[in-house]
Amino acid sequence: MINNVYGIDLGTCNMKIYCKASNKILNEKNTIALVNKDEIYAYGDAAYAMYEKAPESINVTFPVTSGVIADFNNLQSMLQLFLETHAKGKLKGAEFIVAVPTSITDVEKKAFFDMFYKSKLKPKSVLLCEKPIADAVGLGLDVNEPTGIMIVDIGADTTEISVISLGGLVLSDLLHFGGNKIDESIITYVKRNYNLVIGQKTAQSLKEQLGSGVPGRQDTMVVVGRDVVSGLPIEMELSGEVVYEAIKDNLNSICNSIKMILEKTPPELAKDIIHSGIYITGGSSQIHDLDQLFAQITGININTCEEPEECVVRGLVKIVSDNKYKHLAFSMKSKILI
Ligand SMILES: Nc1ncnc2c1ncn2[C@@H]1O[C@H](COP(=O)(O)OP(=O)(O)OP(=O)(O)O)[C@@H](O)[C@H]1O
Numbered sequence: 001m002i003n004n005v006y007g008i009d010l011g012t013c014n015m016k017i018y019c020k021a022s023n024k025i026l027n028e029k030n031t032i033a034l035v036n037k038d039e040i041y042a043y044g045d046a047a048y049a050m051y052e053k054a055p056e057s058i059n060v061t062f063p064v065t066s067g068v069i070a071d072f073n074n075l076q077s078m079l080q081l082f083l084e085t086h087a088k089g090k091l092k093g094a095e096f097i098v099a100v101p102t103s104i105t106d107v108e109k110k111a112f113f114d115m116f117y118k119s120k121l122k123p124k125s126v127l128l129c130e131k132p133i134a135d136a137v138g139l140g141l142d143v144n145e146p147t148g149i150m151i152v153d154i155g156a157d158t159t160e161i162s163v164i165s166l167g168g169l170v171l172s173d174l175l176h177f178g179g180n181k182i183d184e185s186i187i188t189y190v191k192r193n194y195n196l197v198i199g200q201k202t203a204q205s206l207k208e209q210l211g212s213g214v215p216g217r218q219d220t221m222v223v224v225g226r227d228v229v230s231g232l233p234i235e236m237e238l239s240g241e242v243v244y245e246a247i248k249d250n251l252n253s254i255c256n257s258i259k260m261i262l263e264k265t266p267p268e269l270a271k272d273i274i275h276s277g278i279y280i281t282g283g284s285s286q287i288h289d290l291d292q293l294f295a296q297i298t299g300i301n302i303n304t305c306e307e308p309e310e311c312v313v314r315g316l317v318k319i320v321s322d323n324k325y326k327h328l329a330f331s332m333k334s335k336i337l338i
């Protein structure tokens, strides 16, 4: 019997899991609701629905923060529960390939490896792969070629800017910045300028529906928040212009980091990047007209893709199933950490 294969991208906001047996990608919130300190009450989307709404007895947590594992034990228990319930096919003896951010320590990488290798799932093998490499393969690019590729993956807590050539990372920068910081900026801006306290989910809806990389978005949205002065809940209509003002500094800081990496890129690779354009992926790359802003600032064409959140996991699938890409994944089994 052929072993089942799982491709796993444990993001700060969403966990994306590919199961070969069902040939499906499961995309759920990477959230756990705990009771009595460490008893799992709910997980995934169900736990996220409780976020900002739960009584004190239920603690809603995010086990991955800034792209690295913050709560090993609960994340391991949740993944086991999640896979047993949702994933089709044989779990025991399966092969796992897990995406890891670049620029994290070997100890942090080993935690991603041990999450599966030392679990009750008793996997046949566990391989790791750098996220930007998986991103590039997920975009359908041939990373083995001696051609420079620039990928900007803007997630929830991290933004990874990378230059890839010949299957390896030439340059990379991991910024501890993403959609969550953008949400926080909207909350702060609305509070300071409109005396209105809104929740993170409302800020996220404002970002998704009114956010824009360039000014001039005309749409409006009615939100409910708490009036700082009266202390009472009120409704207020906010415009795209307000959201643009709130997030423009955040977006400019990503632009500056892209420019810094471009400045450090060797000229022959820069030539390839100018020719093929910069690729943007990750959920936050969906901010309206973000590609337009990046193109204006860098003077380089920007490529977007469908379902950018799932680009990494799509790449993992190809890496394990295509011999041409298998060398891009690595094991940490025999790695001794000092
Ligand atoms: N239409 C949209 N417009 C703007 N932002 C969006 C949109 N859809 C999702 N997002 C944002 O994308 C982020 C989630 O993206 P993604 O799943 O790539 O992150 P992640 O992989 O969990 O995080 P990380 O890679 O930083 O660990 C969230 O911050 C979410 O608010």
Ligand SMILES: [Mg+2]
Residues within 6 Å of the ligand: 011, 012, 155, 156, 282
């Ligand atoms: Mg991600």
